[in-house]
Amino acid sequence: MDTAVHSRSTRTPLIFLGLGALLFVFGSWWGLFIAPAEQYMGDVQRIMYVHVPTAWNWMLGVIFAFICAIAYLINGKPKWDARMEASVEVASLFALLLCIQGSVWAKPTWGVWWDWDPRLTSVAVLLFAFLGIIALRNFVEDPVKRAVWSSVATIIASVDLPIVYFSVKWWNSLHQQQSTPQTVSSAFHLPLRINALAVLFLMTGFIMLRTRVAAARLSEEMAPPPMVPGPAGELA
Amino acid sequence: MIAALRKELLLQWRSRAQFLAVFVFGASSLLLFSFGIGPNAEVLRQFSAGFLWLGLLLSSTLTLAESFHDEMENRALEGLLLLPSDPRALYYGKAIANWLQLTLLGSALIPVMVVLYDAGTDRIVALLGIVALGAAGLSAPGTLYAAMTAQVRGKQTLLPLLLFPLIVPALLASVKATSLVILGDPMDSLRAWVVLLASFDAIYWALCGLLYGRVIED
């Protein structure tokens, strides 16, 4: 059994992960301890330094998944399916984190765990949509069908995102609109940007590694069964 | 496409007992919602639109799945592909048939809603129009996903799992519009919601038709 662990091909993602982790620690430390407290929201607002970078990168992840889906439907190359599988999973993780971070922010700020903020609500809807896609992939065994169907589903779900956002925004505007602060003064920019870059590196590393895992499984599925000599020397 | 549509309608007419069963399912959902909320006439009336659409949504998973049952029984799905017909024609034929069925179902549930929740209104035409538009929003992606999940094990859970997050905008718009018709529309915002619903329908009727061919190819 080949136990070589980290071949050259995993070095790049590991670099991304390492750099990302370092930057994340640095950016978070800055945001938590050095940046000034916000005027109205006090220290709770520091959650922004992890929430906003996660949100930006989630958005990038969804866009990437969408691109991979289209690429696969156009040229049928399995590597696009592997990348799509990876980015759908990573985007789902980020969406889940966004919902948790958002709740943790909302409770001390608005007094409720969920305030139906249009952005966060759209994230929640898309989280369920992507979880459905993951479930779909688990139920389909034929790799080509799985790839085609989940690409179609990913395209449909991604196209839905702006529609969901606008509809929830209008739906919620009839009630008291509690908006999270939009304008950010420059003292807050630096830790925000550091963490945004940090999470971007982390996400890139995650998607690269997860793609490798997906690609490995795909090549196993599509390869002809190997002829392996059994214990008594006969072929399996 | 007309031929495909005619075939679908014929199949639906033949299984009209099934339609009745789904209607009973929908009506009993509406009843259960009132038990869940309590005998508070004021509150029930307030949320009657929501209950109607939730009931219709739940029932749609049954009718949508059923619409591919015959193909699956006789493996006719692959047979259809051998015919020299455009997969898009097949899609629209089936989607329109499903749309008609859902519109009929929604319309049939309206009197149930009126009775259970005291949610009457004079604007019957507007109400029916919204039901038609909302049903269209359900049937476009619903037909696509039903085609997919019919071929897969675990189909009963997968169809709602995939469909429900997707149709959130249609659900919101339909409920809001219906609610405005029933409870009154002081700020005249009905048009905006109808436009949203119609846009959703337009986008998904186009997109799903485009993608359908890939879903049923071998």
Added chain:
Amino acid sequence: MTGVVTGGWGYVIAAYAITSLAFLIYGVGLIRRAGQISR
């Protein structure tokens, strides 16, 4: 929205901790899975 939200450090720590933990667990899991890919 009135006044200043005081305290709340517990929530801040929770947000960072959950996020960091999730990244860590997912990352380490991926590294192990990728390492097991036999050539």
